[in-house]
Amino acid sequence: MLLTNTFNANPIKLESLGVLEYFEEINAKGVEIARQASKGRALIFGDISSTGKFLKPMGPIDFEDAVNAYKRQAEVLYNSGVDGFIVETISDIKELKAAVLGIRAVTSDLPLIAHMTFEENSLSVTGTSVKIFATVFEDLDCDVVGINCTLGPDRMLKVFRELSETSTKPLSVEPNAGKPIYSGNRLYYKMDPESFAVYAEDYVDVGVNIIGGCCGTSPEHIRVLRKMIGNRRPVGRDTKFVQALASRTIYKPTNTFVIIGERINPASKKRFQNEIVEGDFTRISNLAKEQEKEGSMAIDINLGIERLLNEGHFRKVIRELDRISSIPLSLDIQMNRHLEVALREYPGRALINSARVTPKSLERKIELLKRYGGMLVLLAMGKDIPKSSRGRVDKILEGVRYLEDNGISRDRIFADPLVLSLGAKNDPAITLETIKLLSGHGIKTTMGLSNLSFGLPDRSVINGAFLSQAIGVGLTSAIMNSKDTFVMNSLKGALYLRGEGLEDRSTIGKYDDPLVEVLLKGDTEELKRLVDEKLKEYDPLTISQEILGKAMEEIGDLYSNGAIYLPHLLLASETSQPVFDYLNSLTPEKRAYKGRVLLATVEGDIHDIGKKIVGTVLKSGGYEVIDIGKDVPTEEIVNAVKVHKPDIVGLSAMMTTTVGKVEEVSKSIKEQHIKVIVIAGGASMSRSLSEEFGCDGYARNASEALELCNNIMERIASSEAAGSDK
Ligand code: ZN
Numbered sequence: 210m211l212l213t214n215t216f217n218a219n220p221i222k223l224e225s226l227g228v229l230e231y232f233e234e235i236n237a238k239g240v241e242i243a244r245q246a247s248k249g250r251a252l253i254f255g256d257i258s259s260t261g262k263f264l265k266p267m268g269p270i271d272f273e274d275a276v277n278a279y280k281r282q283a284e285v286l287y288n289s290g291v292d293g294f295i296v297e298t299i300s301d302i303k304e305l306k307a308a309v310l311g312i313r314a315v316t317s318d319l320p321l322i323a324h325m326t327f328e329e330n331s332l333s334v335t336g337t338s339v340k341i342f343a344t345v346f347e348d349l350d351c352d353v354v355g356i357n358c359t360l361g362p363d364r365m366l367k368v369f370r371e372l373s374e375t376s377t378k379p380l381s382v383e384p385n386a387g388k389p390i391y392s393g394n395r396l397y398y399k400m401d402p403e404s405f406a407v408y409a410e411d412y413v414d415v416g417v418n419i420i421g422g423c424c425g426t427s428p429e430h431i432r433v434l435r436k437m438i439g440n441r442r443p444v445g446r447d448t449k450f451v452q453a454l455a456s457r458t459i460y461k462p463t464n465t466f467v468i469i470g471e472r473i474n475p476a477s478k479k480r481f482q483n484e485i486v487e488g489d490f491t492r493i494s495n496l497a498k499e500q501e502k503e504g505s506m507a508i509d510i511n512l513g514i515e516r517l518l519n520e521g522h523f524r525k526v527i528r529e530l531d532r533i534s535s536i537p538l539s540l541d542i543q544m545n546r547h548l549e550v551a552l553r554e555y556p557g558r559a560l561i562n563s564a565r566v567t568p569k570s571l572e573r574k575i576e577l578l579k580r581y582g583g584m585l586v587l588l589a590m591g592k593d594i595p596k597s598s599r600g601r602v603d604k605i606l607e608g609v610r611y612l613e614d615n616g617i618s619r620d621r622i623f624a625d626p627l628v629l630s631l632g633a634k635n636d637p638a639i640t641l642e643t644i645k646l647l648s649g650h651g652i653k654t655t656m657g658l659s660n661l662s663f664g665l666p667d668r669s670v671i672n673g674a675f676l677s678q679a680i681g682v683g684l685t686s687a688i689m690n691s692k693d694t695f696v697m698n699s700l701k702g703a704l705y706l707r708g709e710g711l712e713d714r715s716t717i718g719k720y721d722d723p724l725v726e727v728l729l730k731g732d733t734e735e736l737k738r739l740v741d742e743k744l745k746e747y748d749p750l751t752i753s754q755e756i757l758g759k760a761m762e763e764i765g766d767l768y769s770n771g772a773i774y775l776p777h778l779l780l781a782s783e784t785s786q787p788v789f790d791y792l793n794s795l796t797p798e799k800r801a802y803k804g805r806v807l808l809a810t811v812e813g814d815i816h817d818i819g820k821k822i823v824g825t826v827l828k829s830g831g832y833e834v835i836d837i838g839k840d841v842p843t844e845e846i847v848n849a850v851k852v853h854k855p856d857i858v859g860l861s862a863m864m865t866t867t868v869g870k871v872e873e874v875s876k877s878i879k880e881q882h883i884k885v886i887v888i889a890g891g892a893s894m895s896r897s898l899s900e901e902f903g904c905d906g907y908a909r910n911a912s913e914a915l916e917l918c919n920n921i922m923e924r925i926a927s928s929e930a931a932g933s934d935k
Contacts, residue, residue: 398425
């Protein structure tokens, strides 16, 4: 299989490189060149990768714009005659989904391979685990899933094994030729073909179907690899897919009881309804975080009067919940066109709530499940609600058969036995009997618990008792009020009696420092309130440097330790900024000014989150910070230094391929004898590299950067003092 040299040739990337006009030519030529080289001996796969920019809410790109860009590239590759597609080196699961949908909008026939790239801890840079990748892509219309880049074959094996244990799809892999070494303005991958290919056996043993090489591999690597594999055939796997719901960062298997929080529902709450119509989703974000803390494992999203809402509302609510790294979603959306918008935008595996057992309702839901994946709540009713439990069970079995005939397996379904209000004289025994019978058919069940006590006093007592009984006859999930401690305790007891425990949530989402908690919730209002309280005791500068600054440092540490992910980090940084500004505005004159720092991410590198955090911490530490952005050409950085005359310039490089630019900037500054201290940081930098590049200092993270700047400024001050003595 030969991949076309079109990795960067999507319209968004080409536009940022200033060569969009050659978009069609580059892609068409890529296929032509590969075909000439293969001389008919290999399949030609169209190679597609990242736009180079993050999608909303993490970056500037609209999901549908990304889908369109990939669609355009796939069109050219398809018309040029590729035999299939591979999407690779992608670390944002939402971008991978956009690429798959874009390609599938062009052809549903050609084979499609979808790869993500992971760090050694089995997480992508944006916090998606291998398990979540496998789970979300199990349903999507791609033929092969796999992993490539970032790691050599030795370190990638463990990560790949997780994929082979989770996904039932055919698997592919392309490791790098080891870890790169930087020398003489170039990156070298030192792993020779023999050492690289020796791992082939291991990958075959864990079930790989397609194997190749990424960065640093040469035709020789592939030749030896091929020799090493010889005539070995792929090994069969008997992976059992575990049905699960997932958000971008949180995975919830459905083989244990699933608590679905019911409180995002504006029914009979006029103010909540108005907020939603006006596009203010603050309350929704807060409710999501609260329910997670209370013990919900997924949250039901019901936006109420859908006729008053448009596509934008549904896109926005999905992005907002993604932004705060919410638990998985149950999309309680009645209108199918709104539901489809939400399903496209969602970077996880959702529960679709719900469908009745009528051909019309089921057909549309099957279409959506096939295109976007997920699980489904099936109501035990057709046009009307059957009076007897037997009638309800028959309806569910009819629906399950219909879904199974159309390729949706029964383990993707939660049946809803229907809970009707006691106040209207409905018999709860019918619901219990329905659950019991369905459980005998191996069908999962969930129900809207609170309907039972609608309009009655002592609701939690009634709900709690009923939930216990339902669990006793086999209920496997409930949509319920997780804030009601009586109901939650009844649940715990009932599950315990059934021999199940609840996961221990005592450490999830709890941090000693309330500021850290509020920052991670993204609640600027609350943060300002807490800070105002501190202002009674401390002066603004102390709060900025010691209290809020410390909280941001702790968040930086949590991120480095893998306890939180990129979206959290972004959110905390966004949340803190206005409060830092507010604190600064309180004491403009008293503020201890330490110096001026200019920050930039070097050319070719689009990562600037770490740099932003460094900026925030430096500002809180008394520095004036000028951030000139990311992907900044060397000349522009040097010019900015001349214009702004900072004391220190901080350079950031995340990617191994861009560290060379740090050297370029550093040397260019020294050559032009510009009086400024150069420091560097970022995932791909190291102390030894920064020395080699002629930098004056190196910092691993934001708190080290602050310490380094403080040391530098002290040194400058003392040498100036010494100078004046002379
Ligand atoms: Zn690579």
